[in-house]
Amino acid sequence: MSKPSVLKGCLESLVALEKTKRIPKKPSCDASPLISNFENWSGKPRKLYLRDARSMKRQGLPYELNSNMFAQLLASPMRLDKITRVRAPKELLVQIKLRKADTDISAARGKPFELRPSFGMERGHPTSYVSNSVALVHKYASSAMKWLPSSANSTIRHINQADVATQPEWYSQAYTEQMLGSLREALSSTLMHLGKAPESDPRDVIIVCNPQLPAISLRKSENPFIALATTVLNLYPIKDPELEKVVNNRDIELCSSKHRSLCFLIYRLLAFQADRII
């Protein structure tokens, strides 16, 4: 385009500026894709939404996780294992608590605190976790002071290592005996109330005392709607005559969701001793 014609066009557009109006283009869609596809850039955690509870059974697993002992064990929160420096669910580890010592035993040695394993998975007190294996715990028990919970040495509460009493035998012999004592009590009290339990409860754990079976095994389930297999916990490897007398060569069928602490206690004791048994 030549210069004079550009100038002419400019002048014409300036003169006609007041008369013309720019008409906006109409969008081709009804709603903006920013709104109609909002889920793509909302930046929120996504979930599959169910409007009724029955569709969960249709779309998810057909069996019940709540009544499965292993699902409960695997779903417990992860904690650091102080020996192997690997995180694992806390129900598969041994809990160690820092507490005030019993006055009559440790005070004589001038140590106001003690570091001891605790089997009940209680809350409160500074806590750390180590592997649930007698071989590992026995190997490293001489350096048990390394298992001191890190919260014991915070800026608020500084506890000197010299004030903490701990002994290697607390982690193997005494720990096993404590667990055994509590297991005897729990088992006999459970047996007393077992007859009153309603029949509708799923019986998915069987406690036996049989020298031919391994410590933990699986058996085909009688009720395949709940799970394909039933867990069999064998008390024989513990080699405790009192427990054998309580079980008395019969199969004790339990509902694991009702007697969770008992099942966990037996599992933990069997896993703890497994390295010694084989």
Add this chain to the structure above:
Amino acid sequence: MASRGITITTNKAITTSKSTLILKHDKFLPPRNMINEFPHDDVLRMCYRRHMRLKPFISQRSMIQTTYVDYVRYKYKNEDYPKKCRASGIAHKTPVQSVLQQAELSLRFCLQAVMQVKKGVSDERSVSNEIRLSRNMLKNILAIEHEKAKLIAQNPRQNYPILREAFSYISPTAHKSSLLLRFNALREFDRCLIRFNMCMGTKL
């Protein structure tokens, strides 16, 4: 940022202040009677694809998403699961599921872990409890996979055969070797997981 209580509803999802609730599930669910209607390899591929589609549901962090993808890829392509079971020495007298059934049930487990049920419906409590359990389990499985990957990266020549090929860490006599004792936490976890798989028919 949306304030608390505002929801935006579109055809495919409801977005609340906390999460995006997807309404259309067809893309994620396995088709009905899949195992009988499709050839063996196609079923596996369908399950694999659906597992991968769940990636954005598992977590928003890219590190966890990568762990999930690596985990599923390893499970489908490399792992010799029967060998792992044999190495663990866990005795069982249960019906053995076919590979396809195991794949479908594992997919259903992952689907269950990313679900959310409407508040106030009947059975809401028990259903959300099941969902919470499966989500925690999946989170723990991914955390353990991450630990394994870290250990393998530290010393691939030694740890890869132990953790991924021969599965010697899981054997019942592992406590006799001081090398394998280091993997005790992983051993306990995986032994529990194999037992869980036998109960539920999955292959996690």
